[in-house]
Amino acid sequence: MKALVLTNQTDEPLEIQDLPQPEPGKHEVRVAVKAAALNRRDQWIREGKYPNIQPNTILGSDGAGTVDALGAGVATHWKGKDVLINPNIDWGENPEVQSSSYQILGMPTNGTLAEYVIVKQDRLIEKPSFLSWEEAASLPLAGLTAFRAVFTHGDITADKKVLVSGAGGGVAQLAFLFAKAVGAQVSVSSGRESKRQHFIKAGASFAYDYRQEGWTKNALKDTGGFDVIIDSAGGNGINDFMKMMKPAGRIVFYGATVGLPPNIDMYRMFWNQITLQGSTMGNDEEFMQMVKFVEQHNLHPMLAKVRPFEKALKSFDDMKKGSGLGKYVLTF
Numbered sequence: 001m002k003a004l005v006l007t008n009q010t011d012e013p014l015e016i017q018d019l020p021q022p023e024p025g026k027h028e029v030r031v032a033v034k035a036a037a038l039n040r041r042d043q044w045i046r047e048g049k050y051p052n053i054q055p056n057t058i059l060g061s062d063g064a065g066t067v068d069a070l071g072a073g074v075a076t077h078w079k080g081k082d083v084l085i086n087p088n089i090d091w092g093e094n095p096e097v098q099s100s101s102y103q104i105l106g107m108p109t110n111g112t113l114a115e116y117v118i119v120k121q122d123r124l125i126e127k128p129s130f131l132s133w134e135e136a137a138s139l140p141l142a143g144l145t146a147f148r149a150v151f152t153h154g155d156i157t158a159d160k161k162v163l164v165s166g167a168g169g170g171v172a173q174l175a176f177l178f179a180k181a182v183g184a185q186v187s188v189s190s191g192r193e194s195k196r197q198h199f200i201k202a203g204a205s206f207a208y209d210y211r212q213e214g215w216t217k218n219a220l221k222d223t224g225g226f227d228v229i230i231d232s233a234g235g236n237g238i239n240d241f242m243k244m245m246k247p248a249g250r251i252v253f254y255g256a257t258v259g260l261p262p263n264i265d266m267y268r269m270f271w272n273q274i275t276l277q278g279s280t281m282g283n284d285e286e287f288m289q290m291v292k293f294v295e296q297h298n299l300h301p302m303l304a305k306v307r308p309f310e311k312a313l314k315s316f317d318d319m320k321k322g323s324g325l326g327k328y329v330l331t332f
C-alpha cells in the first residue's frame, strides 16, 4: 500500500513508500482510507518540532473510509461500514484531562496518510451520510479541538459575543461554524482579505486583519468587547485580546503557532477578571457529541484544497504558508 512515512532524511523527511498491507489484530479493524486530512501537527512533525517523534511512522490523524477487514473479537456489523476515525488513543478515565498514556493517531502509531490504517474497533463512528468523504476526513481532530474549545471551555451560547482568531485555520473555521450554529454573535480575525470576505459572507459580524496596527481599537468600538476569544496563534496576540475582552471574559487557546508571548499583561488580566484557558483535542464523549452536533446543524467543514495523495507534500507546504482557508485533504 502507498503510505506517507516520516524518514530520517534531513532535507525532506516525508516520503511516499510502498509498504505491505497491514493486518488487524484482536479488537482492531482495517480501514480502507478514502480521504485523509492534514493537521498542523503533521507539519510540526515534519519540521521535527513535536514531542516523541519516531521515524518510520506513517503520519496522519484524520481519515474517513470503509472498514475492509476485521480482527478477532470485532462485531461483524462493522464490515463494509463507512466510518470516521476518532484519533484519540487512551484518553483515560478523567474527562477533564488526558491520561499519561494518551496518544494521537499518526505518531507514534501509524496513521491515516496511507491506503489502509489499523485502528481499534472502539475508535470508529459511522460517517454521517450528508458529508462527502473529504468533509468527513476533515472533521475528527480539528472538530474535536474546536468543540472542546467552543463549548467545554468557552461555554459559548447564543448570548455571547465571540472572536475567532486566525479563523482561516483548520480548527478555527470549525470553531466559527460551531459558535455560529448556537447563535452566538461571532467576529473573526484573519491575515488574508479573501478569507475575511468569506467569513463575512458566512455570517461573521465583523472581520479584522490581525496584522493591521490598531485593529483592536476598531474591534472594541464595533462590538463593545468579547465574552470569549478562541485562539491558536499565541504570541503577543494574547495581550491584544486582553484589550478587547469584556470584564470576566475568557480567552481559550489550543495552540501557539507563532510562539510564546514576550510578556502577559497581568494587570489588565486580574483587574478585569479575565480567564486564560488552555485546551486540547477532547475526550471520547466530546468526540461523539461533536459528530452529533455537526449532524444536527448540518455543518460542512471548509476545505482549502483537495488533492490526490501523491501531491501530499504540496499540501503540507500550502498549509505551512497558510494560503488556504480550512482543511487540506488528500484522496486515494
Ligand SMILES: NC(=O)c1ccc[n+]([C@@H]2O[C@H](COP(=O)([O-])OP(=O)(O)OC[C@H]3O[C@@H](n4cnc5c(N)ncnc54)[C@H](OP(=O)(O)O)[C@@H]3O)[C@@H](O)[C@H]2O)c1
Pocket: 039, 040, 041, 044, 141, 142, 145, 165, 166, 167, 168, 169, 170, 171, 172, 189, 190, 191, 192, 195, 210, 232, 233, 235, 237, 254, 255, 256, 257, 258, 279, 280, 281, 319, 320, 322, 324, 326
Ligand atoms: N492542543 C491541541 O490538541 C491542538 C489541536 C489542534 C491544533 N493545535 C494547534 O493549533 C494551531 C492551529 O492548528 P490548525 O490545524 O488549525 O492549523 P492551520 O490550519 O495551519 O491554521 C493556522 C492558522 O493560524 C492563523 N494565524 C497565523 N498567524 C496568526 C496570528 N499572528 N494571529 C492570529 N492567527 C494567526 C492563520 O489564520 P488566517 O489564515 O485566518 O490568517 C492560519 O490559517 C497549531 O499550532 C496546532 O499545532 C493544537
